[in-house]
Amino acid sequence: MPKTTAKTSVKPAAAKTAPKAAAKPEAAKPPVAAAKPVPAAAAKPAAKPAAAAPRAEEAKKPLTQRQGFKTNEFVVYPAHGVGQILAIEEQEIAGAKLELFVINFMKDKMTLRVPTAKVGNVGMRKLSEPALVKRALETLKGRARVKRTMWSRRAQEYEAKINSGDIVAIAEVVRDLFRSDSQPEQSYSERQLYEAALDRLSREIAVVQHVTETEAVKEVEGQLAKSPRRGAKTEVESDADAEAETDGDDVAADEAA
Structure with missing residues (x-):
């Protein structure tokens, strides 16, 4: 009977030490799990500068x-x-x-x-639409309209039409100042206005029709050749204007003297 009692007293001592050994690995697990969220949280602030970079590039794009x-x-x-x-x-x-x-x-x-x-x-x-360019070319074939006023006043009207940017109005100046070989020669001021209007008209026609400026000038001159010749009435009006302009110059010269 005494031997059996000694054996049973050793077993409970071994059972007490077993739970202590098992508790050590469980306490080591939490630090490993806590280390994982740290790099993930640090990566979030780094994404903000990357989003701002495209805005800076858009601001530098040239205006078009x-x-x-x-x-x-x-x-x-x-x-x-x-x-x-x-x-x-x-x-x-x-x-x-x-x-x-x-x-x-x-x-x-x-x-x-x-x-x-x-x-x-x-x-x-x-640039003018092709239909408007066609209308300007048709204008060149019309009869010249010369007002019975002093040349200085008509010259101002021609300049206003040229600088208006209206392609049809510019075509009217070309039509009214055009002179064929059979008609009296232009004065110096008339020639200057005619060439200025012809240049503006032909340059726009050239760009719209994708042709050279020389080809555009030929097209304009071809349309002018189809216009009716100026009659004696128009030439008389031009002579009267020249006389009126001369009289005005004489008066101005007398006043200056």
């Missing part, structure tokens, strides 16, 4: 279109005729930022900068 006009497009500027928009740029003038159309007039070897907000005020427009 404003007020219905775009770069490389041909336009008509009334005071100078047909030009091409090379670029749309920003400039700071007197502390204010302005958007400008950079327009090149190749034949005149001139570059003009026009504020995009003022294209309506200066009368800048797109």
Whole structure:
């Protein structure tokens, strides 16, 4: 009986030590699991600068279109005729930022900068439609209309039509100032206005019809050749105008003296 009691007292001691050994690996697990969210949380702030980068690139893109006009497009500027928009740029003038159309007039070897907000005020427009060009060419075949007024007044009206940018009005100037070989020669001032109107008209026709300017001039002259010749009445009106202009010059000379 005493031997059996000694054996049973050893077993409970072994059972107490077993739970302590099993608890050690369980306590080591939480630090490993807690380490996983740390790099994930650190990666979130790094995504914000990447989203801001495309906005900076968009701000640096060059302007290509404003007020219905775009770069490389041909336009008509009334005071100078047909030009091409090379670029749309920003400039700071007197502390204010302005958007400008950079327009090149190749034949005149001139570059003009026009504020995009003022294209309506200066009368800048797109090229005429083919139907309007056809109407201008038909105008050239009509009879010349010469008013019975002093040449100085008529010259102002012709200049206003040329600088209006209206292709039909410019065609009227070409028609009225045209002289065939059988008609009296033009005066110097008449010739200047005729050539200015012919240049404006032929340049726009050339760009619209995709032909050379020389071909456009030939087309204009061909239409003028179809117009009825001026009668004696028109020539008498021109002579009367010349006399009136001469009288006006004499009066002005007397007043100056």
